Amino acid sequence: xxxxxxxxxxTPDGAPTAVVPSMDASTMKLRAGSPxxxxxxxxxxAKRYRHTVALRGLSMTVRRGEVFGxxxxxxxxxxxxxxxxxxxxxxxxxxxxxxxxxxGDIETRRRIGYLPELxxxxxxxxxxxxxxxxxxxxxxxxxxxxxxxxxxxxxxxRRGDDKVASFSKGxxxxxxxxxxxxxxxxxVVLDEPTSALDPVxxxxxxxxxxGLKQRxxxxxxxxxxxxxxxxxxxxxxxxxxxxxxxxxxxxxLLGRRSVRLRVSGLPNGWWHxxxxxxxxxxEGEWLRLEGAATEVVPDLVAAVVAAGGRVxxxxxxxxxxxxxxxxxxxxx
Amino acid sequence: MSPTVTIxxxxxxxxxxxxxxxxFLAITVALVGLxxxxxxxxxxSRSLSSAEVAASLPQALILFMFMFSFVVALSASxxxxxxxxxxxxxxxxxxxxxxxxxxxxxxxxxxxxxxVVLTAYAAAVCALEFVVADLVSGFTPPDPAGAFGYLxxxxxxxxxxxxxxxxxxxxxxxxxxxxxxxxxxxxAGVVGTIGADLHVAALREVDSIARYVVPTDGLWHGxxxxxxxxxxxxxxxxxxSPFYAGSPPSWAYLTWCAVWVAAALTAALIVFERREx
Ligand SMILES: Nc1ncnc2c1ncn2[C@@H]1O[C@H](COP(=O)(O)OP(=O)(O)O)[C@@H](O)[C@H]1O
Ligand SMILES: [Mg+2]
Numbered sequence: 339x340x341x342x343x344x345x346x347x348x349t350p351d352g353a354p355t356a357v358v359p360s361m362d363a364s365t366m367k368l369r370a371g372s373p374x375x376x377x378x379x380x381x382x383x384a385k386r387y388r389h390t391v392a393l394r395g396l397s398m399t400v401r402r403g404e405v406f407g408x409x410x411x412x413x414x415x416x417x418x419x420x421x422x423x424x425x426x427x428x429x430x431x432x433x434x435x436x437x438x439x440x441x442g443d444i445e446t447r448r449r450i451g452y453l454p455e456l457x458x459x460x461x462x463x464x465x466x467x468x469x470x471x472x473x474x475x476x477x478x479x480x481x482x483x484x485x486x487x488x489x490x491x492x493x494x495x496r497r498g499d500d501k502v503a504s505f506s507k508g509x510x511x512x513x514x515x516x517x518x519x520x521x522x523x524x525x526v527v528l529d530e531p532t533s534a535l536d537p538v539x540x541x542x543x544x545x546x547x548x549g550l551k552q553r554x555x556x557x558x559x560x561x562x563x564x565x566x567x568x569x570x571x572x573x574x575x576x577x578x579x580x581x582x583x584x585x586x587x588x589x590x591l592l593g594r595r596s597v598r599l600r601v602s603g604l605p606n607g608w609w610h611x612x613x614x615x616x617x618x619x620x621e622g623e624w625l626r627l628e629g630a631a632t633e634v635v636p637d638l639v640a641a642v643v644a645a646g647g648r649v650x651x652x653x654x655x656x657x658x659x660x661x662x663x664x665x666x667x668x669x670x
Numbered sequence: 671m672s673p674t675v676t677i678x679x680x681x682x683x684x685x686x687x688x689x690x691x692x693x694f695l696a697i698t699v700a701l702v703g704l705x706x707x708x709x710x711x712x713x714x715s716r717s718l719s720s721a722e723v724a725a726s727l728p729q730a731l732i733l734f735m736f737m738f739s740f741v742v743a744l745s746a747s748x749x750x751x752x753x754x755x756x757x758x759x760x761x762x763x764x765x766x767x768x769x770x771x772x773x774x775x776x777x778x779x780x781x782x783x784x785x786v787v788l789t790a791y792a793a794a795v796c797a798l799e800f801v802v803a804d805l806v807s808g809f810t811p812p813d814p815a816g817a818f819g820y821l822x823x824x825x826x827x828x829x830x831x832x833x834x835x836x837x838x839x840x841x842x843x844x845x846x847x848x849x850x851x852x853x854x855x856x857x858a859g860v861v862g863t864i865g866a867d868l869h870v871a872a873l874r875e876v877d878s879i880a881r882y883v884v885p886t887d888g889l890w891h892g893x894x895x896x897x898x899x900x901x902x903x904x905x906x907x908x909x910x911s912p913f914y915a916g917s918p919p920s921w922a923y924l925t926w927c928a929v930w931v932a933a934a935l936t937a938a939l940i941v942f943e944r945r946e947x
Contacts, residue, residue, distance in 0.1 A: 424768045427946035447770045454768075456761030460680070462687040474676050475769040517765060 375438035377402050377525050377556035378423060383432035385418050385580075392418040393580040395432070400573075402524075405547055405557040407571030409564070411667065415580040416560040417455050420529050423558075424452055437525055448476055451523035455530050455560070457514035461503035465494055465513050468502060469520060476521045488516035491549075493542060507534040515546065526550055529560040544570050564659045576666050583666050588659065595656040597627045597635060604647040612641060673771035677779025678786070685749055685787040694745045694791055701741065702798045705734040706806050713807040725902065727809040731799075732897050732913050738795050739821055739890055740852075746788055746825040747848035750832030752841035753780050754942060759840070764947050773943045777833070781935060784829055792822045813896035820892030820919075823927060827886050828852055830931045834938040837945060851884050859887035860912040867910045885927045891915040 378400035385393040393415045400406040408416050421427040423434055425442020439446040459468045469485035478484050489498045492512040502510065511534040518526055528547075532540045547557050547570050561567055567574050567588075574591055576584040584591055596616075600623055601608075609618040609625060615638050617628040627638070632654045639649050685691050712730055713723060754777070757763040767776065796818040804810050811817055828848055835844040862877020864870075881888035895915040909916065919927075 421947070426764060426767060444770050444772060447768060450768070452765070452768045454761055454764045456764065458761040459765065460684065460762060462684060471676070471680060472765070472769060475673055475766070475771050477770075514765070 374402070375435065376400055377404075377406075378434065378436055378558060380419070380423070380434040381432055383419065383422055383434055384430045385415070385422060385427070386430045391580060393422075393429070396577070396580065396582055398575050398582055398585065400556060400558060402556055403551065403554055404572040405551050405559065405570055407567040407574040408558065408560045408577060409562070409567045409571075409574050409663070410577035411562055414562075414577045416562075416577060417529055418580075419577070420452075420455075420527055420558070420560060424450065424527065448521070449524040451518035451520065451526040453511075453514045453518040453526075453528045453531050455533070457511050457534075459502050459510065459513060459517070462501065464499050464501055465489060465505070465516075466498040468513060469516060472517050472520050478521050484520055488519050491519060491546060492516040508536065508539055511535060512539070515543065519546070519550075522553070523555065525556045525558065527558045527560075530562070531559070532561075532563070532566065540566070564663060568659050576663065578667050583669070592656045592659060592662050595632070595654070596629070597632075597638070598651075598653040598655055599625045599627060599638075599642075600650040601625065601642055601647045602650060604642070604645060608645065608647070611645075612638070615641075673769075673775040674779040674782065677766075677771070677776050678783035681753075681780050681783025682786055685784070690745075690749055691787060691791065694741065695794065697741060698738070698791075698795050698798065701734075701737060702802050705730075705799060706802045708734070709803055709806040709809075724809075727803075727807050728811070728897060728899055728902055729913065731803050731809065731811060732894055734799060734803075735817065735821070735893060735897060736890075736913065738799060739824060739893065742788070742792055742795065742821055742825045743828050743852045743886065744849065745791060746784075746828040747832045747845050747852070749784050749787060750829045751836050751844035751848065753784065753833055754836040754945075755839060755844065756836075756841045758945070758947055767947055774939050777837075777939055777942050778935075781830065781833055784833070785826060788825045788829055789822055792818060792825055796821065811897040812899050816896035816918075817893045820889050820896060823924075824886045824889040824893070827884070827889065827927065827931060830934045830938070831884075834934045834941070837938050837941040852886050855880055855884040855887040856890070856912075859891070863910060863912050863914075881923075882926060885923075885930055888919055888923055889927060892919045895919075 376399045378398065380396060380398050383393050383396040385391070396415065396419060408419065410416050418427070422429050423436050423441050424447075429441075434441040436443070437446050437449055460471070463471070466485050466489065469488055470481055473481035473484050486495070486498070489495050492515045494509065494512050494516065497505070497509065502513065505513065511531065515528070515531060518528065532543050535543065544566075547559070550557050551572075559566070559571060571588070573585070573587050575582050576591070598621075612618070615627055615634055619626045619628060627634075635652055635654060639652060642649055708730060709727070712718075712726060715723060718726065754763070763776075767773065796814065800811060800814050800817075828851075831851060832844055832848045835847055839847065858877050858880030861873050862880075865873025865875075865877065877887075892915070894913060895918045898915065903916070
């Protein structure tokens with residue numbers, strides 16, 4: 339099975355993530371910058387550095403209001419992609435629209451918050467002064483209140499008047515998060531936001547991201563942490579060696595699901611009559627129904643009971659994200 | 671407030687907060703103290719006639735100001751060399767550059783902020799030194815404002831060169847190159863003076879080309895001229911020494927210096943605009 343067909347399988351509704359169209363008339367419409375335009379729409383992005391090719395034809399769409407996970411191993415091209423989207427670097431070829439405007443557009447930046455992977459701030463300023471600077475550049479009104487709110491959100495309320503130089507790495511990352519949250523941006527781009535945080539900090543970041551989603555913001559989350567993607571992302575694109583290898587919701591990504599079943603009171607081989615539910619396999623006392631979605635469980639149980647069987651246990655199972663991730667990367 | 675002014679204010683605040691200004695002021699006070707001692711010894715010298723003292727006071731001031739021109743050059747390249755590269759390398763600039771601010775506004779803001787720092791510093795140096803010279807020896811240069819202006823212009827040339835270099839080179843490399851340029855330009859000026867004395871056209875040629883390529887030494891001669899009283903000029907005392915200027919820089923030359931700074935700043939803008947962060 340080719341990866342392309344896998345991608346199509348994961349998005350049966352033919353969403354643009356499966357096969358991203360080239361910049362045609364429909365894309366031009368997205369440019370208008372209407373609220374209905376996707377948060378991010380990238381087509382065939384390629385980025386070549388002198389000795390390395392960081393991105394080779396990356397296409398993806400991030401919908402408004404979703405928490406989008408950009409998942410890949412180190413060096414996959416996540417940070418490069420983000421830099422292209424924010425206009426810090428220029429693509430070798432390809433194009434990207436962010437909130438309906440070409441990547442890097444100055445006015446659109448007002449609506450984007452960004453936590454860089456290398457989060458560093460003017461260490462001779464206090465945290466509050468750093469936020470004040472960014473609030474000024476964003477031309478926010480009521481700058482002090484915005485700064486206070488952002489500090490409180492990331493748990494730095496009591497350290498606001500301390501110099502950044504006195505902050506631990508984790509606190510600096512929290513400050514970076516506060517900077518990214520300033521001014522209620524429509525799109526928040528977080529490049530490995532928990533790399534310096536302890537478990538409590540990671541949990542708080544998850545809560546912050548959920549809060550952003552509730553507020554209606556779109557979150558673009560770069561991560562190599564599977565559990566992070568699993569816990570907070572609505573949809574995920576897996577990237578490896580500069581290419582998107584899979585896109586979909588976690589449900590879709592973890593496509594190979596099965597139901598394990600223990601039934602008594604029926605003659606051996608009874609399951610041959612139930613091939614419509616999927617492919618059966620005998621595993622000792624257990625039966626495994628491959629390719630079954632959780633939705634079939636009630637019907638399946640009803641059918642078995644109707645036939646006179648006694649259902650002792652039903653366990654819906656799916657592949658772990660880690661298995662799937664490794665499988666995807668190995669397939670390349 | 672426009673983003674340019676915001677960045678300029680930030681840059682100024684950085685120089686103050688990081689104690690750069692304090693460090694240079696401390697050096698200045700020490701050097702001014704040293705010069706006070708020198709003026710004191712000179713003006714109360716028993717081995718010199720009063721005419722000789724009158725002639726040597728301006729030359730002593732020129733010598734001290736040469737030292738300060740070196741300190742100003744050093745400070746100009748010190749504050750400008752980390753301006754871009756160091757912030758790109760550390761990642762500080764990435765967070766700022768993704769805000770609704772254009773690259774040229776960042777660079778221009780930094781130039782403005784650093785220029786204000788340098789102006790304040792050069793003004794402090796000149797005011798201190800001239801007041802001390804006057805108090806201790808009674809000598810006042812004929813054109814103190816001019817001397818300050820040329821010194822500042824010299825600093826701004828190096829500041830802009832440093833900013834241009836820092837869009838590409840590391841802070842250390844920028845600092846070294848900027849100071850090397852300053853030293854080479856001064857040396858070319860000395861070579862030119864020797865060439866004029868010995869009537870060697872080739873050596874004079876070196877100077878006349880160098881003062882267009884790196885206009886710091888040409889401007890330094892403006893400072894010298896502004897410090898020379900009429901008595902020195904009329905008798906051409908010190909003619910043939912690198913610390914003598916027979917005439918002020920021409921308007922054409924000053925225009926060239928302004929064009930030079932504008933061109934260097936434009937080049938810096940273009941390089942920075944293209945740089946990937
Ligand atoms: N400025 C650069 N110059 C040269 N190569 C780079 C540069 N930035 C990134 N790369 C290369 O591009 C690839 C992707 O890097 P990156 O986007 O940082 O990966 P990720 O963020 O997924 O870990 C890597 O091989 C990296 O070495
Ligand atoms: Mg990265």
